[in-house]
Amino acid sequence: MAAIQTRMQFGMGANEPLCIYELCNKLGIKVRFVDINIEGMYRRGADPRIMVAAKRPVARRAFTCAHELGHHVFGHGSTVDELEDDRSKDDSERPEEILANSFAAFTLMPTVGVRHAFASRHLAANTATPVQIFGVACNFGVGYSTLVNHLAYGMNDLLPVRATELLKSSPKTIRAQLLGKPSDAPLVVADGQWSAKTLDIEVGSHLLLPKTVAVAEGVMEPIAENGSQVLYCAVATGIRRAHGPNGWATFIRVCRERYVGMAAYRHLEDNDDEDDE
Known part of the structure; x- marks a missing residue:
């Protein structure tokens, strides 16, 4: 409450x-x-x-x-x-x-929001695959295991035995499954049901977007095609709009890797915020 x-x-x-x-x-x-x-x-x-x-x-x-x-x-x-x-x-x-x-x-991860996220993807928590759950976790900006545990022990939407099985997968194994090869770079997946107004990512991280989504130039660089998706790499700090069909839109916000400073300034190229100590 x-x-x-x-x-x-x-x-x-x-x-x-x-x-x-x-x-x-x-x-x-x-x-x-x-x-x-x-x-x-x-x-x-x-x-x-x-x-x-x-x-x-x-x-x-x-x-x-x-x-x-x-x-x-x-x-x-x-x-x-x-x-x-x-x-x-x-x-x-x-x-x-x-x-x-x-x-x-x-x-x-509000209960109604998470349940809607699964329903809009025609999924049920107890039968969803690790890749599918990973996509919902990305939508809420949380980790894969964080969402699995919340589904099981916070929302009671996932049987504990199923949670134990799902936790045998890791972001590393899920990335390999999504990309068809191992990758050490952090990955965010934004599918056609993405509902967050923003998408936070670090320089050097990867992003999978539907081919139908256009990204303004400047911070993201396409590096490969992956079926119906395009794999991008975050190459510079800044904020850019991404948009697609049927009103799909979000703001991609890229910060430096391991950025140190005020959170409010994390997407700026130059951060002179010592006066805010």
Whole structure:
């Protein structure tokens, strides 16, 4: 309920994908990407701040930011969240951590929105393939395993035994299946049912788009055709509009790889934001 109320309070709707950094901005919380070996930090006070590790994948950063926002919404004190692999079981199972994780999940993946995403693709969570679930995860800007776990344990739309089977696949194996060969570059898939207004990606990452979608020049470069799709590589920072038939449109926003600085400036070529410390 807190996730839905926070979204709707700032006109972001109860079901569509959103940009967590824009939501934080509407709440008056500055977000900075920092070069530190943690997941994220929340600093409570008259001028609240969230700091997110720049080295983490784009989707992981978004979830971490939503998690730290959960600490703010529920009135928790300042927090430092260690890397997931470094956390003790006791730390991960503290009530405030479980609450912040749940808030993050339902803020980024609202139940109605996720169910609509599957329905619009004529899919059911329990029978969808890893590739199909990966596409829905991309639409909401979250990781593959994040969506699988949310479907199983947050929404109860996926049987736990099926979740265990799906988690045997990884983004690396899914990329190989989609591209027909191994690839180390992060990949985003935007299909014909893409519903997010924006698409965030880093320089050096790849993007699969339908052939029917046109992308304004400047930040994305086509590098291969893949059946009915075109594979692009993000080559420069900036924002460009992509559009296709039947009103399909989104803004592709490219930031530097492992960008350090204020989240609001991440798509600019030059970032002089030290005054915002």
